[in-house]
Amino acid sequence: MRVVETAVPGAFLITSEKIRDERGEFYEAMRGDALQSALGHAFEPRQINYSVSRRNTLRGIHSVAVPPGQAKYVTCVRGAVRDILVDLRVGSPTFRHYVVNELDADAGRSVYVPEGVGHGFLTLLDDTCICYVxxxxxVPGTQIDIDPLDPDLALPWDFSEPPLMSPKDASAPTLAEAMEAGLLAAWHDVVPARPRKAQAVEAP
Structure with missing residues (x-):
């Protein structure tokens, strides 16, 4: 397993090594020790969610208010998505920056989304299933939704036809509106006092 920090501090791309034989394949989707080594703190799962979507569905950009805050470990277990993380932490050196990853069921890749960072994806295949640990x-009332089509963010979804979106996502505020309303977490509230350098962690 390889854990590599992305251009958004505290957000990681995790790539699992698959072991294949005539029966099929086996791989570790998450290892707490490797993730803790990269993060500098433990990731403790409290809930597991799944979403199933048809092709060209756009979900996001979603985050959770701090407190309570919520970190996510996101894996595509069926189908494929264009996955985007957006730094929503006010005062972050990469505020407004985004990271794009292609996640699919065959690649063995996952993303770790830290507290205060927004997450969304566009499905590329029908019956795509995403697992969120x-x-x-x-907690009702703590969700933060940002317009995924906010022209100021200009996220590269690259869809060829209007995507399917929920009414909630379609009417979500822009990043500027969310900032003005005081919805976003402050950088100093969601990161360790000592910033870490980007690193890659290998797990056997």
Whole structure:
């Protein structure tokens, strides 16, 4: 397993090594020790969610208010998505920056989304299933939604036709509106006092 920090501090791309034989394949989707070594703290799952979507469905950009905050470990277990993380932490050196990853069921890749960072994806195939392992249970009223089509963010979804979106996502505020409303977490509230350098962690 390889854990590599992305251009958004505290967000990681995890790639599993698959072992294949005539029966099929086996791989570790998550290892707590490797993730803790990269993060500098433990990731403690509190809830597991799944979403199943048809092709060209756009979900996001989603985050959770701090407190309670919520980190996510996101894996595509069926189908394929264009996955985007957006740094929503006010005061972050990479505020507004985004990271794009292609996740699919065959690649063995996952993303770790830290507290205060927004997450969304566009499905590329029908019947795509995403697994979210999250660090806090659902608390009504704490969800933060940002317009995934916010022209100021200009996220590269690269869809060729209008995507399918929920009414909630379609009417979500822009990043500027969310900032003005005081919805976003502050950088100093969601990161360790000592910033870490980007690193890659290998697990046998």
């Amino acid at each position: 999250v660090s806090s249970v659902y």
